[in-house]
Amino acid sequence: MEENLVIVESPAKAKTIERFLGKEFLVKSSFGHVRDLSKKDISVDVENNFEPNYTISDDKKKIVSELKKYVKNAKMVWLASDEDREGEAIAWHLSEVLNLKEEKTKRIVFHEITKDAILNAIKSPRAIDKNLVNAQQARRILDRLVGYELSPLLWKKVKPALSAGRVQSVAVRLIVEREREIINFKTSSAFRITGIFEEMNSGKEKFPFKAELNKRIEKKADVENFLNSCLDATYKVESITKKPSKRSPAPPFTTSTLQQEASRKFGFSVSQTMAIAQKLYENGLITYMRTDSLNLSQAAINAAVVEINKLFGEKYSKPRNFKTKTKGAQEAHEAIRPTYMNNQRIEGSAAEEKLYELIWKRTIASQMSDAELEKTTINITISNSKNLFVASGEVIKFDGFLKVYMESTDDEENDKSEAILPDLKNGAELESKEIEAIQKFTNHPPRYTEASLVKKLEELGIGRPSTYAPTISTILNREYVVKETREGNDRKYTYLRLKSGKLIIEDRKEKTGFEKNKLFPTDIGSVVNDFLVQYFDDIIDFNFTASVEKDFDDIADGKIEWQKMLKKFYHPFHKKIEDTIKNSEKSSGERNLGNDPGSGKPVYVKIGRYGPMAQIGDAQDEEKPKFARLLKGQSIETITLNEALELFKLPRDLGEFEGLSVSVGVGRFGPYIRHNNKFVSLKKGVDDPSTIELSRAIELIAEKRESEKNKTIKVFDQDKEMLILNGRYGPYISYKKANYRIPKSVKPEELSFDDCKAIIDKAGVKKKPGKTKKK
DNA sequence: CAGTGAGCGAGCTTCCGCTTGACTT
Numbered sequence: 001m002e003e004n005l006v007i008v009e010s011p012a013k014a015k016t017i018e019r020f021l022g023k024e025f026l027v028k029s030s031f032g033h034v035r036d037l038s039k040k041d042i043s044v045d046v047e048n049n050f051e052p053n054y055t056i057s058d059d060k061k062k063i064v065s066e067l068k069k070y071v072k073n074a075k076m077v078w079l080a081s082d083e084d085r086e087g088e089a090i091a092w093h094l095s096e097v098l099n100l101k102e103e104k105t106k107r108i109v110f111h112e113i114t115k116d117a118i119l120n121a122i123k124s125p126r127a128i129d130k131n132l133v134n135a136q137q138a139r140r141i142l143d144r145l146v147g148y149e150l151s152p153l154l155w156k157k158v159k160p161a162l163s164a165g166r167v168q169s170v171a172v173r174l175i176v177e178r179e180r181e182i183i184n185f186k187t188s189s190a191f192r193i194t195g196i197f198e199e200m201n202s203g204k205e206k207f208p209f210k211a212e213l214n215k216r217i218e219k220k221a222d223v224e225n226f227l228n229s230c231l232d233a234t235y236k237v238e239s240i241t242k243k244p245s246k247r248s249p250a251p252p253f254t255t256s257t258l259q260q261e262a263s264r265k266f267g268f269s270v271s272q273t274m275a276i277a278q279k280l281y282e283n284g285l286i287t288y289m290r291t292d293s294l295n296l297s298q299a300a301i302n303a304a305v306v307e308i309n310k311l312f313g314e315k316y317s318k319p320r321n322f323k324t325k326t327k328g329a330q331e332a333h334e335a336i337r338p339t340y341m342n343n344q345r346i347e348g349s350a351a352e353e354k355l356y357e358l359i360w361k362r363t364i365a366s367q368m369s370d371a372e373l374e375k376t377t378i379n380i381t382i383s384n385s386k387n388l389f390v391a392s393g394e395v396i397k398f399d400g401f402l403k404v405y406m407e408s409t410d411d412e413e414n415d416k417s418e419a420i421l422p423d424l425k426n427g428a429e430l431e432s433k434e435i436e437a438i439q440k441f442t443n444h445p446p447r448y449t450e451a452s453l454v455k456k457l458e459e460l461g462i463g464r465p466s467t468y469a470p471t472i473s474t475i476l477n478r479e480y481v482v483k484e485t486r487e488g489n490d491r492k493y494t495y496l497r498l499k500s501g502k503l504i505i506e507d508r509k510e511k512t513g514f515e516k517n518k519l520f521p522t523d524i525g526s527v528v529n530d531f532l533v534q535y536f537d538d539i540i541d542f543n544f545t546a547s548v549e550k551d552f553d554d555i556a557d558g559k560i561e562w563q564k565m566l567k568k569f570y571h572p573f574h575k576k577i578e579d580t581i582k583n584s585e586k587s588s589g590e591r592n593l594g595n596d597p598g599s600g601k602p603v604y605v606k607i608g609r610y611g612p613m614a615q616i617g618d619a620q621d622e623e624k625p626k627f628a629r630l631l632k633g634q635s636i637e638t639i640t641l642n643e644a645l646e647l648f649k650l651p652r653d654l655g656e657f658e659g660l661s662v663s664v665g666v667g668r669f670g671p672y673i674r675h676n677n678k679f680v681s682l683k684k685g686v687d688d689p690s691t692i693e694l695s696r697a698i699e700l701i702a703e704k705r706e707s708e709k710n711k712t713i714k715v716f717d718q719d720k721e722m723l724i725l726n727g728r729y730g731p732y733i734s735y736k737k738a739n740y741r742i743p744k745s746v747k748p749e750e751l752s753f754d755d756c757k758a759i760i761d762k763a764g765v766k767k768k769p770g771k772t773k774k775k
Numbered sequence: 776c777a778g779t780g781a782g783c784g785a786g787c788t789t790c791c792g793c794t795t796g797a798c799t800t
Contacts, residue, residue, distance in 0.1 A: 009793065009794060010793095010794065010795085011794085011795075012795095029794080029795095030793090030794080031793085031794045031795060031796095032792080032793030032794025032795080033792070033793045033794075034793095034794095036791095036792090036793095037790090039789090039790095059794095059795090059796095060794095081793090082793090085792095086792060086793055087793085089792095089793090090793065090794095136792095139791080139792085140790095140791070140792080142790095142791095143790050143791045143792085144789095144790055144791080145790085146790065146791095147789060147790020147791075148789060148790060149789095149790095150789085150790085151788075151789035151790075152788085152789070154789090155787095155788070155789085160787080160788060161787080161788040161789080162788080162789080163788085163789050163790075164789080164790085165789080165790045165791070166790075166791075167790085167791065168790085168791090278795085282795095290793090290794095463791085463792095464791085464792060464793090466791095466792055466793060466794080467791065467792060467793095470791090470792090471791090474790095608779090608780050609779080609780055610779065610780070613780070615780080619780095619781070624781095625780085627779080627780050629779090629780095651778075665777080665778065666777090666778095667776085667777035667778065667779095668776070668777050668778095668779090669776060669777055670777085672777060672778095674777085674778080679776080679777055679778095681777090725800085727800060730800080731800085732800035733800080734800080738800095739799095739800040740800065741799090741800045742800080
């Protein structure tokens with residue numbers, strides 16, 4: 001029997017460590033926290049010094065009872081959870097739950113999973129740091145108090161089943177406020193003027209190059225004047241400057257930067273990235289993927305040097321250590337890196353291979369030399385103007401880390417031209433081959449993507465590597481925000497070109513405002529946000545987390561008592577909750593748009609029981625008010641009176657088909673066509689319920705019938721309720737509203753009625769499929 | 776799956792941070 005039991009947080013980590021420690025050590029995992037505040041109610045006795053009521057979570061009961069068995073057989077228990085606030089608390093909860101005796105328990109920590117680090121840790125055990133544990137308890141309880149007192153307030157004042165919290169409410173606020181900036185953004189335009197030049201009489205081969213006027217011109221008439229004046233201007237090189245510059249590699253990946261790069265380079269969502277990284281981690285290919293540390297183990301740096309020297313030569317190697325600047329970083333792990341630096345590629349799914357290669361490149365590049373560049377600027381004078389044309393170019397003198405990896409940016413209009421410029425001398429005479437002027441518009445601030453939201457939250461010190469992905473899921477599930485791709489609009493711009501002595505002026509069109517997978521606030525998100533900002537501006541302040549983090553640090557340092565800190569926070573907070581319950585109105589975001597020209601009654605938009613809606617007339621009127629739901633993409637904040645009135649024209653009769661009437665309406669799941677009591681959805685982005693015609697509706701009905709037909713693989717005469725259907729996960733049997741899987745070994749079209757019966761009997765009698773409520 | 780929108784009231788919802796499965800028919 002092993003004499004030593006080591007408990008870590010993650011099973012994959014347990015496996016690795018067991019290899020390092022050898023026979024006398026049994027290494028097991030707690031799978032994260034084993035105990036938490038009970039979920040049912042607030043579970044904090046605020047009257048009694050904030051006494052927490054901890055329970056073992058249902059999904060951890062089995063693990064705890066297993067660990068208890070191992071503890072019984074061990075002479076010494078080593079608690080080896082992470083060295084941060086949460087890790088210390090995990091160790092403490094374990095010692096409580098497992099009834100560990102002090103003389104039989106040791107606490108050890110390490111920041112990297114290397115043999116040396118582990119053996120060193122074993123040599124220097126310590127006791128559990130109760131101050132650090134208390135800092136975690138304060139964090140946990142504060143989050144519970146905020147979340148479980150604010151959420152019920154929203155149920156009362158806005159809508160049931162809503163939620164609020166220290167992290168999610170700030171995330172929503174960022175998105176709502178950004179959207180308002182965008183709505184209020186006033187665009188302006190000016191002409192960007194560029195010319196193509198060539199040296200005159202050089203005797204050398206022609207080498208045309210581009211240069212831009214050093215100022216933009218706002219008015220079209222002024223542009224015309226300028227271009228006309230260019231007709232008889234001459235151009236001369238006034239100065240040439242060459243400046244050497246350097247570019248350094250980005251540090252190795254943390255959770256947040258990995259999510260950002262995987263989003264920019266591959267379009268992965270943050271949860272996709274985490275799921276793929278988890279696989280790589282479990283297969284022992286990368287280090288832990290939930291980390292805020294930029295640190296690499298010495299062993300990894302050494303391995304990178306060997307690899308770089310081998311692949312590119314010593315000139316390319318430059319070992320570096322990176323220091324984190326992130327607020328609140330706890331650095332319990334290494335940065336995310338390949339386990340073996342000499343594994344340039346791995347075998348796996350396409351996504352795994354891609355993500356691994358990205359991690360390999362980023363890690364290797366972080367240990368490579370700077371790139372050396374030379375920036376050249378050429379100023380060109382215009383004989384009859386005091387403005388200049390400026391040409392700039394960049395030449396890479398030594399590629400360094402750029403050989404391997406280049407970080408992407410969020411900047412969409414990143415058309416940096418790395419032009420190569422001809423070899424010119426001061427005073428050289430140039431001729432202009434062509435000059436064009438393009439009207440350019442200023443851009444509104446960008447909407448957040450999942451990854452750029454994570455970046456922002458990290459900058460604010462809000463949330464942790466393990467919560468970035470779940471936080472985004474939460475605000476999407478609550479329908480505070482939606483992730484959408486929206487087609488842009490056409491925008492007209494003016495284009496002028498001077499060529500061969502002729503000036504042409506054209507109106508041209510460009511696409512603008514196209515948004516791919518961006519986060520948009522919903523009406524409910526905006527209303528909840530405004531409510532919280534109005535009454536709890538201090539809690540959803542961007543600096544709230546930073547300020548309580550300082551208190552948690554003081555608790556960890558033993559400078560203040562955790563209950564004192566909570567008391568100071570809770571009493572004013574709770575009073576505000578009670579005041580708000582008493583004194584605030586129900587909040588629905590109601591807006592009066594004006595009057596309906598038909599009836600003269602007022603038209604409102606607001607959030608109703610089933611979501612955003614428009615209403616004509618008041619509830620107390622003699623005639624009942626009329627209601628209509630808002631369409632997807634419309635919002636309470638921006639809808640106009642005419643758009644709202646348009647909604648009341650539905651449902652609309654389109655005519656007859658097969659002797660039955662066809663109508664179009666908008667329901668819970670969007671616009672639909674109704675015919676013979678069957679519903680057919682309109683095609684998103686193609687059909688518009690207010691303009692669709694009968695012929696198109698019939699097309700859609702036919703399409704739906706066709707796809708229904710393909711859904712059915714086989715029907716049986718014996719029993720009309722027995723069907724073999726083709727579904728999302730392949731063929732399956734449907735019988736009396738319940739579904740059954742077909743074994744992979746059989747061909748579904750060959751199943752007989754009795755075969756199906758047998759499959760159903762084997763699966764056992766099933767209840768009707770429960771309404772899968774989306775969570 | 777789809778057309779609703781009064782008010783009553785029972786019983787439900789909810790936080791952040793640590794972890795990984797289970798598994799869709």
